[in-house]
Amino acid sequence: MPKQIHLAAHFPGVNNTTVWSDPAAGSHIEFSSFVRLAQTAERAKFDFFFLAEGLRLREQGGKIYDLDVVGRPDTFAVLAALAAVTERLGLTGTINSTFNEPYEVARQFASLDHLSAGRAGWNVVTSWDAFTGENFRRGGFLPEDQRYVRAKRFLETAAELFDSWRDGDVVADKASGRFVARDDVGAFERHDEQFDISGRFTVPRSPQGRPVILQAGDSEEGREFAAATADAIFTRHGTKEAGQAFYADVKGRLAKYGRKHSDLVVLPAATFVLGDTDAEAHELADVVRRQQVSGQTAIRFLEQVWNRDLSDYDPDGPLPDVEPVTGEHTIAKGRAQTRMYRDPLATAKQWRELAEAKNLSIRELMIEVTGRQNFIGSPSSVAEAINDLVQSDASDGFILVPHVTPGGLDPFADKVVPLLQERGVFRTDYTGPTLRDHLGLARPS
Numbered sequence: 001m002p003k004q005i006h007l008a009a010h011f012p013g014v015n016n017t018t019v020w021s022d023p024a025a026g027s028h029i030e031f032s033s034f035v036r037l038a039q040t041a042e043r044a045k046f047d048f049f050f051l052a053e054g055l056r057l058r059e060q061g062g063k064i065y066d067l068d069v070v071g072r073p074d075t076f077a078v079l080a081a082l083a084a085v086t087e088r089l090g091l092t093g094t095i096n097s098t099f100n101e102p103y104e105v106a107r108q109f110a111s112l113d114h115l116s117a118g119r120a121g122w123n124v125v126t127s128w129d130a131f132t133g134e135n136f137r138r139g140g141f142l143p144e145d146q147r148y149v150r151a152k153r154f155l156e157t158a159a160e161l162f163d164s165w166r167d168g169d170v171v172a173d174k175a176s177g178r179f180v181a182r183d184d185v186g187a188f189e190r191h192d193e194q195f196d197i198s199g200r201f202t203v204p205r206s207p208q209g210r211p212v213i214l215q216a217g218d219s220e221e222g223r224e225f226a227a228a229t230a231d232a233i234f235t236r237h238g239t240k241e242a243g244q245a246f247y248a249d250v251k252g253r254l255a256k257y258g259r260k261h262s263d264l265v266v267l268p269a270a271t272f273v274l275g276d277t278d279a280e281a282h283e284l285a286d287v288v289r290r291q292q293v294s295g296q297t298a299i300r301f302l303e304q305v306w307n308r309d310l311s312d313y314d315p316d317g318p319l320p321d322v323e324p325v326t327g328e329h330t331i332a333k334g335r336a337q338t339r340m341y342r343d344p345l346a347t348a349k350q351w352r353e354l355a356e357a358k359n360l361s362i363r364e365l366m367i368e369v370t371g372r373q374n375f376i377g378s379p380s381s382v383a384e385a386i387n388d389l390v391q392s393d394a395s396d397g398f399i400l401v402p403h404v405t406p407g408g409l410d411p412f413a414d415k416v417v418p419l420l421q422e423r424g425v426f427r428t429d430y431t432g433p434t435l436r437d438h439l440g441l442a443r444p445s
Contacts, residue, residue: 002387002391002423002424002425003390003391003396003425004425004426004427004440005386005387005390005396005397005398005420005425005426006047006265006267006396006397006398006438006439007044007046007047007397007398007399007400007417007426008041008046008047008048008049008050008090008092008267008397008398008399008400009037009038009040009041009046009048009049009050009399009400009402009409010050010052010269010399010400010401010402011033011034011037011038011049011050011051011052011405011406012028012052012070012401012402012403012405013028013051013052013054013070013071013072013405015052015068016067016068016292016293016297017271017292017372017401017403018068018070018401018402018403018404018405019288019291019292019403019404020070020405021291022291022403022404024404024407024408025404025405026405026406026407027071028070028071028405029071029073031081032406033405033406034078034081034082034406035082035085036406036407037049037402037405037406037409038082038085038086038089039085039086040407040409040410040413041089041409041413042086042087042088042089043413044409044412044413044417045088045417045426045427045428045429045430046089047089047090047397047435047438047439048089048090048091048092048119048121048212048435048438049079049082049086049089049090049091049092050092050093050094050121050123050399051075051078051079051092051093051094052094052123053072053075053093053094053095053096053123053125054072055072055096055099055127055132055135055136056131056132056134056135056334057069057072057334058332058333058334059131059332059333059334060300060303060304060331060332060333061303061309061311061331065300065332065334067294067296067297067300070405075093075094075095076093076108076112078093079091079092079093079112079116079120080111080112080115083112083115083116083119084115086116086119088119088430088433088438089119090119090120090121090212090435090438090439091112091116091119091120091121091435092120092121092122092123092212092214092435093121093122093123094123094125094216095108095109095122095123095124095125096124096125096126096127097124097125097126097150097151097154097155098126098127098133098142098147098150098151099127099132099133099135099136100154101195102154102157102158102161102190102195102197103157103161103197103199103201105122105154105158106157106158106161106162106201106203107161107201107202107203109122109158109211110161110162110201110203110206110211111203112211113206113207113208113211114203114204114206114207117207117433117434118206118207118208118433118434118435118436119433119434119435120206120208120211120212120435121211121212121213121214121232121435122211122212122213122214123214123215123216123234124151124154124155124213124214124215124216124230125215125216125217126142126147126148126150126151126217127147129333129334131333131334132334147221148221148222148225149193149194150194151225152225152228152229153192153193153194153195154194154195155213155229157190157195157197158210159210160188160190161188161201162201162205162206162209162210162211162444163209163210163444164185164186164187164188164200164201165185165186165201165203165204165205166182166185166205167205167209168181169181169182169185169204169205170204185200185204186200186201186202187199187200188200188201207433207434208434208435208436208443208444209443209444209445210444211435212231212232212435212436212439212441213229213230213231213232214230214231214232214233214234214267215229215230215232215233215234216233216234216235218235218236218237218246223249223250223253224253226250226264227250227253227254227256227257227259227264228257230264231263231264231265231436231439231441232264232265232266232267232439233250233264233265233266233267234267234268234269234399235266235267235268235269235395236268236269236372237268237394238268238371238372238374240388240389240392240394243268243389243394243395244392244393244394246266247266247393247394247395248393250264250266251264251266262440263441263442265396265397265439265440265441266395266396267395267396267397267398267399268395268398268399269372269398269399269400269401270372270374270375270398270399270400270401271372271374271375271400271401271402271403272374272375272376272382272400272402272412272416273285273288273374273375273376273403274377274378274379274382274411274412274415274416275377275378276378277378278376278377278378278381280378281376281377281378281381282376282377285374285376288403289367289371290363290367291403292403293363293366293367293370294363295315295316295363296315297366298315298362298363298365298366298367299311299313299315299362300332301366301370302319302320302362302366303331303332304331304332304341305324305341305344305347305348305351306320306322306323306324306325306331306344306348307324307325307326307329307330307331307332307344308322308324308325308331309331313362314362315361315362315363316361316362316363317361317362318355318361318362319348319351319352319355319362319365323345323348324344324345324347324348325344326344326345351365351369354368354369379415379416379419380419382412382416383416383419383420383423386398386416386420387420387423387425390425391425400412
């Protein structure tokens, strides 16, 4: 019996993966765009719709980084509105645990789970930088060694709030006038190094008991956090070998928390480009990559490693002969990607060697080193590649990121999904009403 593939649709709006300057691109703010992508995903029987989080407009060199500014509206407002125009599709949003409070977040997700009849999902992230933190009441951010401590306590507290109402607590007996079954419904008390709160939670037990919990992050702390608490993990691993290593690692951590192999779903992000033939798809993919990494974007990417102004360099020319500025990163604000280059001198050396070996310009190099998990080919080739990765335990499915909004998912829904269904590895209809049903996850008791 082959594994069943899980698919989700990412509404792009934070990174330059999306090409807002493409002639086919529409608004990233108008509700009709969210509806279009969500209803396409539901028509194709996807597991869920996914929203990332963008809490501050990024800056580079003291100016707004307009190459990835396409609008970042509030998660709960979007998902609540989509609940009214979809019926089965899961609705998952990213909310960080650094700048919010567990009572308000738990209340919002429990409400969304009620409004959507059990389709809410919460991607828990730990915001990392003081630049973003300036927008919030904490006025900064937590040191790195405390972010996951707060996230763990945050999630524990939210779970306590979700569980403060039990199934059957709402009696609503009109004859006796008794509304609740217990005198202590909603009662909670939490006192630890992060939170000092008590009272009553206002939202009765939701259809899923708790929303599905996703976690994004590849650090040692992130993997451990996901193994202990998450229902699904959002990753970036771009090759089969890297995916298999990550899959085995996080699944292998579950047992020490008393969890089963199937209790955690592994979902890398992935882009795709389709053509009638593999050759046509690769030609189109080259066009898309050059849209995603314009000359201006290539220089901005390079600055994120060099940590200095490189605007005088020609993107079609060779890499700079000056060395990166080490120490505190000052040129790019609000991009987590800068943390990937913990040793910029080593990265610069590696990139120079790669550029020399392949005779690559700055822009060509950036196109090569910033690519993620991509599926490029005919519908048949893409369906085969996705199935191979899932059956070989490189993942349990993918969160697909179309490069054009809102119509970019349509070709995948119309051409690839039917092929996966013919292979018997993807559902032809939903088998249950909730997101937990879609993901094969048990409802918390």
